[in-house]
Amino acid sequence: MFRIVKYVLYDILQNRMVIGYTLFLLAVSLGLFNLSGEATKGMVSLLNIILIVTPLVSIIFSTIHFYNATEFIELLAAQPIRRSILIWSEFLGLAGALSLAVMIGIGIPVALFAPNATGITLMLMAIALSVSFVAIALLASVLTRDKARGIGVALMLWFYFALLYDALVLFLMFSFADYPLEKVMLAFIALNPIDLARVVVLLQMDISALMGYTGALYREFLGTGWGITFATLVLTAWILIPILLAVRVFRKKDL
Amino acid sequence: MLQSSNLSKSFGKLKALDQVSVQMQAGQAVSLIGPNGSGKTTFIKCLLGLVIPDSGALTLRGQSILGTWDYRRHIGYMPQIGRYPDHMKVGQVFDMIREIRGAGMKHFDDDLIKAYEVDKFAHKAMRTLSGGTRQKVSACLAFLFDPEVLVLDEPTAGLDPLASEILKEKVLAEKEKGKLILVTSHILSDLEELTTDVLYLIDGQVQFYQSIAQLKSRTGEEKLNRALARIMRNDLQ
Numbered sequence: 001m002f003r004i005v006k007y008v009l010y011d012i013l014q015n016r017m018v019i020g021y022t023l024f025l026l027a028v029s030l031g032l033f034n035l036s037g038e039a040t041k042g043m044v045s046l047l048n049i050i051l052i053v054t055p056l057v058s059i060i061f062s063t064i065h066f067y068n069a070t071e072f073i074e075l076l077a078a079q080p081i082r083r084s085i086l087i088w089s090e091f092l093g094l095a096g097a098l099s100l101a102v103m104i105g106i107g108i109p110v111a112l113f114a115p116n117a118t119g120i121t122l123m124l125m126a127i128a129l130s131v132s133f134v135a136i137a138l139l140a141s142v143l144t145r146d147k148a149r150g151i152g153v154a155l156m157l158w159f160y161f162a163l164l165y166d167a168l169v170l171f172l173m174f175s176f177a178d179y180p181l182e183k184v185m186l187a188f189i190a191l192n193p194i195d196l197a198r199v200v201v202l203l204q205m206d207i208s209a210l211m212g213y214t215g216a217l218y219r220e221f222l223g224t225g226w227g228i229t230f231a232t233l234v235l236t237a238w239i240l241i242p243i244l245l246a247v248r249v250f251r252k253k254d255l
Numbered sequence: 256m257l258q259s260s261n262l263s264k265s266f267g268k269l270k271a272l273d274q275v276s277v278q279m280q281a282g283q284a285v286s287l288i289g290p291n292g293s294g295k296t297t298f299i300k301c302l303l304g305l306v307i308p309d310s311g312a313l314t315l316r317g318q319s320i321l322g323t324w325d326y327r328r329h330i331g332y333m334p335q336i337g338r339y340p341d342h343m344k345v346g347q348v349f350d351m352i353r354e355i356r357g358a359g360m361k362h363f364d365d366d367l368i369k370a371y372e373v374d375k376f377a378h379k380a381m382r383t384l385s386g387g388t389r390q391k392v393s394a395c396l397a398f399l400f401d402p403e404v405l406v407l408d409e410p411t412a413g414l415d416p417l418a419s420e421i422l423k424e425k426v427l428a429e430k431e432k433g434k435l436i437l438v439t440s441h442i443l444s445d446l447e448e449l450t451t452d453v454l455y456l457i458d459g460q461v462q463f464y465q466s467i468a469q470l471k472s473r474t475g476e477e478k479l480n481r482a483l484a485r486i487m488r489n490d491l492q
Binding site for chain 1: 300324328334
């Protein structure tokens with residue numbers, strides 16, 4: 001498998017979009033840390049941008065890459081090799097390249113300005129989100145034949161996870177404000193990798209007191225060792241479930 | 256060598272292959288002919304494992320290939336459209352495919368690589384190549400592993416006349432060596448030169464599967480295109 005990953009990775013790392021993305025992350029991170037003077041403030045602003053940008057770029061880039069590689073994937077699928085190895089290689093290549101972009105674009109500024117647990121958590125969450133959205137993109141791509149529709153689905157999914165989901169949750173909270181929803185909220189957070197990443201980083205920042213009663217509950221639950229394990233497991237599931245489904249579909253797909 | 260029995264595949268309502276049963280031997284070169292959407296590509300894709308048939312059997316060298324993958328080391332495939340990763344160099348594409356299927360191979364068939372002087376553009380990125388040059392790469396890859404079955408999808412489309420002649424000579428040479436060759440093309444003169452038999456498909460059904468010599472004597476025509484035209488005019492039998 002790694003024979004193929006090597007070549008996929010090499011190809012993607014030279015892609016202009018990936019290079020531009022790395023430079024963009026680097027510029028934004030350095031800019032925010034420098035402008036806000038204090039590392040924590042910079043971190044909060046950076047968090048908000050990362051939660052929007054990394055899933056968007058990961059899902060769109062992976063989808064476009066997959067559709068552009070259709071003919072090459074077809075040629076490789078006609079070689080004596082298992083289909084599952086092919087799609088795993090695509091996944092590892094994409095995930096590897098986009099994680100590397102995050103490590104350089106966010107990792108270097110964090111190492112310079114905020115070399116602490118929060119900074120490392122921020123970078124790890126950005127990597128986890130990138131990998132998860134690569135997996136989601138591949139699942140959407142193997143399910144849709146048409147390139148335009150595939151990119152449309154990818155955009156919709158991003159829109160849902162990054163923007164729509166929070167609105168829906170808020171709507172639910174207000175509708176059922178009379179009931180104790182704190183425990184339900186925890187479940188809601190697990191159902192969206194972006195929200196989960198946000199809460200995990202915010203809890204590291206010691207500003208969860210600002211988040212009210214729900215924040216205290218998160219702190220109580222997610223702040224403990226068990227909570228970290230829980231968050232890690234859920235994020236891993238957000239990577240493994242889409243990619244395993246994608247592999248399953250791809251193995252039986254008519255190319 | 257290759258046998259399909261009652262092979263069927265539909266895409267939604269469209270029957271791409273409808274009970275196709277044919278047998279092909281080593282040393283045969285078969286033209287796949289038929290209008291657009293007649294099932295030629297689907298047949299090839301079933302053979303390559305790219306499309307999974309709904310029903311029927313497909314065997315290569317006496318063994319069923321459905322659901323397996325290892326048999327593909329006996330097949331060389333030249334696709335109609337060769338698109339490769341933009342930033343990969345020509346040499347890397349060769350390295351990659353060699354790493355995938357070259358393990359344990361002592362002899363590589365680099366006749367085409369030499370004839371097309373691939374070394375001269377091996378350092379170039381794939382995206383900078385013209386369509387014809389990419390086709391040359393595809394052709395070289397198909398023949399590289401000296402496979403027993405060659406599947407060529409519109410092989411001469413996009414190649415310049417010289418490159419096209421080189422490819423045709425190579426195909427004929429491989430046929431002489433006893434390979435089984437499947438070619439689709441809309442250029443009937445090429446097919447007449449290269450192949451021994453014609454498999455004619457319409458709407459996924461086999462209309463006829465005959466040797467070119469038989470076709471010609473049946474219709475009394477000297478040229479393949481005229482023989483085919485005559486058959487298509489006088490109701491297909």
